Amino acid sequence: MPDTDGAAKGVGSVKRQLQVAIILAIVGGVLTTAAFLMAFTTARVQTFGTIDAPAAVETTYPPAPAAMQPTDGTGVRYQRPWLSQKIFYFHVPIAEASFLVFTLAAIFAVLFLVKRKQSYDTRSRIGMETTLVFTIGTMITGVMWTRASWLTNWSQLGREMLSEPRLATYTIMLVFVIAYFVLRNSVEDPERRAVYSAVFTIIAWIDAPISFFITRMVPSNHPIVFQSGMDTTNLIPFIIAQIGMLMLGYAIYALRVAEESSRDTLTVLKEQLEG
Amino acid sequence: MKVSAFRQYRALLRKDIVMELRTKEMVTSMGLYAMLVLIIYYVALSQAGQAFDVTRIAAGLLLLVVVFTSMLGLNRSLVHEQDQGQLEALLLAPVDRPIIFFAKATTNLLFLAIVEVIIVPFFLIFFVSGAVVPTGSTVAVSQSGPAWMTALALLIGSIGIAGVGTLLATMSVNTKGRDFILAVLFIPVMFPLLLVIVSALSAVLTGDAGYAQTFWKMCAIGAGYDAIMIAVAFALYEFILGV
Amino acid sequence: MSERTAAAIQVTDLVRSFGARKALDGLSFQLPAGAFLSIFGPNGAGKTTLLRILATLTAPSKGTAQVFGYDVVKDSVELRRRIGIISHNPLLYPDLSAAENLAFFADLYCLENPQARIDELLSAVELKHRRYDLVRTFSRGMTQRLSIARALLPEPDVLFLDEPYSGLDPHASDILDGLIRSVRDRYTFVMVSHDLDKGLELASDVLILARGKKVLYQQTADLDREAFRTLYRETVGLGVS
Numbered sequence: 001m002p003d004t005d006g007a008a009k010g011v012g013s014v015k016r017q018l019q020v021a022i023i024l025a026i027v028g029g030v031l032t033t034a035a036f037l038m039a040f041t042t043a044r045v046q047t048f049g050t051i052d053a054p055a056a057v058e059t060t061y062p063p064a065p066a067a068m069q070p071t072d073g074t075g076v077r078y079q080r081p082w083l084s085q086k087i088f089y090f091h092v093p094i095a096e097a098s099f100l101v102f103t104l105a106a107i108f109a110v111l112f113l114v115k116r117k118q119s120y121d122t123r124s125r126i127g128m129e130t131t132l133v134f135t136i137g138t139m140i141t142g143v144m145w146t147r148a149s150w151l152t153n154w155s156q157l158g159r160e161m162l163s164e165p166r167l168a169t170y171t172i173m174l175v176f177v178i179a180y181f182v183l184r185n186s187v188e189d190p191e192r193r194a195v196y197s198a199v200f201t202i203i204a205w206i207d208a209p210i211s212f213f214i215t216r217m218v219p220s221n222h223p224i225v226f227q228s229g230m231d232t233t234n235l236i237p238f239i240i241a242q243i244g245m246l247m248l249g250y251a252i253y254a255l256r257v258a259e260e261s262s263r264d265t266l267t268v269l270k271e272q273l274e275g
Numbered sequence: 276m277k278v279s280a281f282r283q284y285r286a287l288l289r290k291d292i293v294m295e296l297r298t299k300e301m302v303t304s305m306g307l308y309a310m311l312v313l314i315i316y317y318v319a320l321s322q323a324g325q326a327f328d329v330t331r332i333a334a335g336l337l338l339l340v341v342v343f344t345s346m347l348g349l350n351r352s353l354v355h356e357q358d359q360g361q362l363e364a365l366l367l368a369p370v371d372r373p374i375i376f377f378a379k380a381t382t383n384l385l386f387l388a389i390v391e392v393i394i395v396p397f398f399l400i401f402f403v404s405g406a407v408v409p410t411g412s413t414v415a416v417s418q419s420g421p422a423w424m425t426a427l428a429l430l431i432g433s434i435g436i437a438g439v440g441t442l443l444a445t446m447s448v449n450t451k452g453r454d455f456i457l458a459v460l461f462i463p464v465m466f467p468l469l470l471v472i473v474s475a476l477s478a479v480l481t482g483d484a485g486y487a488q489t490f491w492k493m494c495a496i497g498a499g500y501d502a503i504m505i506a507v508a509f510a511l512y513e514f515i516l517g518v
Numbered sequence: 519m520s521e522r523t524a525a526a527i528q529v530t531d532l533v534r535s536f537g538a539r540k541a542l543d544g545l546s547f548q549l550p551a552g553a554f555l556s557i558f559g560p561n562g563a564g565k566t567t568l569l570r571i572l573a574t575l576t577a578p579s580k581g582t583a584q585v586f587g588y589d590v591v592k593d594s595v596e597l598r599r600r601i602g603i604i605s606h607n608p609l610l611y612p613d614l615s616a617a618e619n620l621a622f623f624a625d626l627y628c629l630e631n632p633q634a635r636i637d638e639l640l641s642a643v644e645l646k647h648r649r650y651d652l653v654r655t656f657s658r659g660m661t662q663r664l665s666i667a668r669a670l671l672p673e674p675d676v677l678f679l680d681e682p683y684s685g686l687d688p689h690a691s692d693i694l695d696g697l698i699r700s701v702r703d704r705y706t707f708v709m710v711s712h713d714l715d716k717g718l719e720l721a722s723d724v725l726i727l728a729r730g731k732k733v734l735y736q737q738t739a740d741l742d743r744e745a746f747r748t749l750y751r752e753t754v755g756l757g758v759s
Contacts, residue, residue: 113514116579118537168470175463182459186450191536192518196446199511203439203464206507210467267538278595278628286625294613297652360607364668366575367609368626369598517576 014262021254024247031244032093038237039089091141093242095170097249098134099208101127102173104253106205109198119261121194124201126256128180134249135174142167166222169211176204283370287378292385294355301351301386309344309394316340316402330419333403334476338469340394341429345387345436346461349444350454352383357448366516376441376512380505384437391429399425403480420479420486428479428490431497432472435504439464442508445515464504471497526551526676526706527572531581534567534730541567543730544581549723551586551675554707556717559727560754565710568727569678572708573603586675599627602669602705605680608661609668612654616645616664619653620671627672639667643697659690666697677701679709683716714750718743728753 069077105127112120146157161167183200187193215222295301316336320329329336356362356379365375403419419425440461447457475493478486527549534542542564549555557565570576571583574594583590588597603609610619617636624632640646643663653661662682669677679698683691698707698720711717718724718738726733726749733753734746 113511116536116577169467172463172466175466179459179463183446183450183456186452186456188451189518190539192449194536195514195518196450199442199446199514200460202511203442203504203507206503207463207467264538271538282628283626286622290611290614290618290622293618294611297613359612360605360609361611363575363605363607364603364609364623365626367573367598367601367603368623369595369628370626371595 011262011265014258014265017254017258017261021251021258024254025251028244028247028249028251031240032090032248033244035089035093035237035241035244038240039086042233043085043089043237044231044233087141087145089238089241090245091138091145092238093245094134094141095138096242097245098131098138098173099212100246101130101134101249101253102177102205102208104250105131106201106208109201109205112194112198113202116191118190118194119264121198122260122264123257124198125184126253126260128177128201129256130249130253132174132177132181133252135170135177138170139174142170160221164222165214165218165220166211169207169214173204173207173211176207180204278369280371280374283368284374284378287365287375288381291352291378291382295382295386301348302389304351305344305348305386305390306393308347309340309390310397312340312343313394313398313401320402329402330481331477333398333480334473336402337395337398337429337476337480338432338473340398341387341391341432342436342462342465342469344390344394345383345433345440346454346457348386348390349383349436349440349461350448350457352379352386353441353444353448354453362516372513372516373509375516376509379445380437380441380508383441384433387433387437388430391433395425395429419482420490424479424490425476428472428475428494428497431475431494431501432468435468435497435501436465438501438505438508442512442515445512468497468500468504471500525549525584526553526586527555527708528584529568529572529581530583532568532571532578532583533580534564534571534576535579540730542571542578545727545730545732546581547725547732547735549706549708551706552703553722554702554720555709555723555725556721557708557710557725557727558712558714558717558750558753559733562729563727563753564730565727566680567730569680569708569710573601573678574598599672600675601678602672602674602676603678603680604662604666604669604682606682606684608653608665610653610661610665613652615650615652616640616656617649619664620667623668623671629672635671639670642670643667657690658686659693662686662690662694663697666694670701674705676706676708679707679711681711682709683711683713714747718746726750726753 105124108120108124108127111117112124143157146160161171180197180200184193184197187196214220320327323329356365366372399419399422440457443460443464444457447453447460450456471493475490475497478489478493525548527547529548530546532542532545533540545564545568557568559565567576571578571590572585574590574597577591585597586600588594588600590597611622614622617640620636620639621632624636629635637646640649643666645660645664645667648656648660653664656664682694682698686694695716702720707720709717709720721738723735723737724741724746725735734749736746
């Protein structure tokens with residue numbers, strides 16, 4: 001019976017998907033953990049760890065030593081807490097992973113519109129789910145970093161979120177992902193839902209390159225990572241964290257895909273048994 | 276029989292305009308809604324005090340009324356095509372799908388522009404021209420830039436709203452909770468354009484030194500955004516109509 | 519353009535599926551020109567899907583469908599000029615007059631000399647005296663007559679009838695019947711209907727669908743009516759899944 005063959009093949013490919021995903025998850029997990037440990041042990045705190053305020057402000061940060069205070073007597077210089085440097089080893093990789101899975105979602109959205117295979121819609125949707133997780137991760141680590149590094153309080157942070165170009169475009173990316181799921185839930189016909197979702201994913205994805213490159217195009221408070229110099233004790237854990245997190249991002253996506261396709265295969269097999 | 280795209284486009288436009296002239300449904304509902312928003316602005320600002328310089332936030336207020344009014348209109352214009360299956364009749368005719376998109380976007384732009392022509396002068400008279408300069412307490416002579424600049428910024432904004440809005444409204448009209456879904460999809464997509472237009476409008480309305488430079492830069496970015504988004508909407512419209 | 523075949527409608531291994539759900543599952547049949555095909559089947563059997571594919575509104579997932587030699591995917595634009603559809607939805611603009619509605623569709627089809635054609639059709643459906651009135655003011659039956667005029671406007675080769683009787687009172691239904699009979703010889707018809715009597719009365723061919731598959735395809739000439747009714751009832755029971 002050809003149908004059972006197809007299902008058996010389905011089981012085989014799900015198995016392979018699962019193996020790859022698990023290996024990637026383990027390797028990615030090990031690398032990120034290693035980077036985490038290195039960031040807190042071997043990585044040297046660099047000299048840019050101070051921040052100026054126009055006047056004395058209420059903060060938990062210690063003032064910089066007297067020798068380092070501004071010479072013209074205006075404002076106060078504070079020491080940046082070391083967290084502002086440590087968080088950066090995770091904030092950047094998580095953000096990169098979010099762009100990776102978002103791009104995967106967009107690629108499968110295009111593929112879906114061309115080929116109309118439901119599995120592409122499923123992949124695109126899972127890509128968006130993973131994007132949601134990593135976008136929230138980026139936002140949380142970003143808030144931690146901003147609080148530590150820009151001396152901002154909560155109301156300033158709210159303003160930065162919509163006025164600082166990188167933060168604004170990234171916040172909108174999160175809104176897009178949420179809007180995507182609202183849209184999905186409001187369309188009943190599965191094919192129409194898939195088409196609308198794919199179209200919206202493509203429109204939303206245009207925001208990703210804008211968000212990625214905007215700090216290089218317009219004046220922004222957000223640091224441009226690859227242009228600030230780093231010494232090797234920083235660079236190595238940073239690179240490891242990036243590779244690890246990208247693997248982890250893909251692994252989470254692939255695990256969910258394997259889960260969904262095994263569910264689909266199960267449905268097909270069940271239907272065959274019932275005749 | 277030769278298919279003439281222009282004849283089809285013209286027929287689609289004429290149909291919407293004739294129906295609107297007959298019912299005046301879109302323009303009256305959008306215009307009335309916009310007026311009500313202005314009244315709410317009046318209430319909201321009534322306790323702001325003499326020293327408050329409204330021109331600083333005028334651009335934002337103006338854009339707000341345009342965005343909310345346009346969402347109302349976009350939703351309406353597609354519901355018109357949907358309730359008796361008329362859109363299906365259009366799809367059965369030998370019409371290229373992009374023509375349907377451009378015709379609908381054009382009429383949406385036209386109706387939005389008509390409402391703006393009515394509402395914007397009101398807004399400027401009530402909220403901007405009589406504004407008090409914060410440094411003194413005298414009634415200021417309007418310091419704003421020329422009116423055509425305000426119009427240009429609004430036009431660039433409206434083109435983007437009509438273009439992308441037509442695509443999104445065609446989707447949202449087939450979902451549960453039409454107008455809510457339209458807002459959820461429309462506002463994030465429009466966000467960059469709104470930001471750019473509000474800063475162009477703000478430059479004109481406050482008329483600060485060197486406002487023209489900011490204005491032109493923002494208008495250029497806005498026009499670029501319009502071009503990209505309309506191209507994307509154009510490419511994707513066929514898929515939405517195909518299900 | 520594809521090569522013309524003798525058959526008016528040629529459907530080969532047609533599949534329309536999304537994921538595991540199959541609206542049409544390997545359907546094949548052939549309908550000669552001038553025939554009247556009635557499609558029966560329970561809800562969700564794939565009748566509407568089949569009609570939408572033949573009318574170029576949805577694309578098949580697999581297989582091919584040709585209408586007068588035009589492929590529904592490759593030659594969709596040419597094909598659209600050759601089909602008319604009469605649905606339970608009038609597909610008309612209520613805020614336009616009868617004449618304006620027809621003139622609008624004449625422009626979409628880019629008809630030459632549309633005015634003469636519109637006059638001719640309005641007389642045929644006996645609406646000439648109401649030509650300047652808004653469709654909004656029409657009764658259900660008058661709207662349906664106008665929608666027939668709209669369907670006949672481009673002088674199609676084939677007419678698709680999608681539950682044309684639903685929502686009509688007996689009088690309007692009789693008028694519609696008369697109209698269809700009067701043009702019966704000029705077109706090829708495909709009708710989807712729940713009304714077994716109406717469907718059988720007009721049909722030259724019948725097709726019963728269930729779960730996207732062909733249960734029966736036969737010419738009415740050699741059809742045992744009683745056996746057919748029994749089979750239909752069984753199929754409807756089968757389809758409720």
